[in-house]
């Protein structure tokens with residue numbers, strides 16, 4: 001692509017322009033000077049390249065003086081001869097002839113060894129770090145892969161409303177919004193609207209902002225996150241879990257294809273990911289999961305209790321791929337998950353599933369077949385203290401040509417954190433929102 005003659009750092013490091021006069025532009029990543037020399041490293045979106053100034057080689061001596069003064073993060077256009085230099089990062093450097101400062105930066109507040117909280121307070125600046133840049137590139141690959149995966153399979157992108165009048169995933173985590181003289185809520189999921197849309201488009205997906213007033217401060221919960229959801233008519237539980245497995249395999253494959261450099265920078269063991277996608281991801285039931293916990297971990301979980309983070313992590317110690325866990329007890333599941341009357345279990349279980357990631361990352365996907373019985377759903381809504389009248393539009397979807405259908409939601413930040421091998425979802429989103437943070 002023509003970029004007014006400017007060449008990106010990554011492109012320069014290929015080396016085929018060695019010996020030529022080249023131009024690049026970016027921000028000063030490191031700088032020091034000594035006598036008649038200034039040693040800089042220039043950063044752009046593609047990487048970093050060393051640029052060395054020797055006073056006697058400069059076409060404009062004022063630019064040498066500017067370079068000496070310019071602090072880290074000053075923006076700059078650089079012109080010079082590209083030469084091989086084994087001591088430089090990437091093996092090449094620019095021997096500078098022109099060095100035009102576009103903006104002299106103030107003293108940059110971020111230096112080495114600052115706390116994670118300080119870096120989050122300064123996220124608007126920390127975004128420039130190589131670490132955040134790498135994570136954001138991986139995130140871009142992940143969401144791009146999701147679009148590609150579903151479009152390749154004939155799914156339509158469908159856009160739900162973000163302001164919604166009801167809950168779907170429990171009233172306790174709703175964010176209330178003042179809406180003129182009424183109140184409404186921020187979307188917890190697209191699901192109720194997606195279920196209306198499958199009667200026309202049949203197979204749909206989205207990647208959308210999602211909001212939950214989660215009071216739990218964990219490395220896995222955000223108040224604003226992105227969920228990639230799918231919903232399909234005529235689809236039953238088992239097929240739905242297969243789509244989820246394929247989607248996750250496809251995402252990993254794409255990241256391995258496109259983001260080797262970023263994974264390496266983050267210290268991610270890519271072998272683990274490569275081996276993982278060669279294997280089938282197993283499916284077990286909740287009841288089998290409890291058995292594994294008891295027999296192989298000596299951990300007793302009372303049948304009927306939802307799996308908590310510690311049980312999920314313990315269970316996943318026995319697996320090196322993602323695992324689909326189906327048929328959780330109906331009592332702890334959302335109102336729309338139907339009871340599986342044929343299941344062999346100690347109590348009523350739902351046609352639902354979670355996908356758990358290995359390496360301690362836990363739940364990345366939640367999904368289910370959808371109940372088609374209005375009466376059943378009303379019963380469970382009332383149990384949750386909801387007024388079924390508010391769900392009349394949703395019940396209409398069961399009144400006019402109801403079909404079996406299923407769907408699931410994948411937590412984008414959890415998947416990005418896991419694939420990147422980072423330990424907190426707060427770093428998998430550019431500007432995290434948590435109970436104690438809505439800035440910057």
Ligand code: 4AD
Pocket residue numbers: 168169188189190191212214220221222223225227229230363364365366367368407408409410411412413414425
């Ligand atoms: O399991 P959940 O609550 O499922 C649903 O919302 C369904 N309505 C989806 C559907 O069937 N269409 O959420 C789905 C996923 C979780 O597995 C998790 O990865 C992510 O969304 N998630 C969160 N990620 C970050 N912070 C939070 N507070 C999250 N809550 C859920």
Ligand code: MG
Pocket residue numbers: 354363365366
């Ligand atoms: Mg869930």
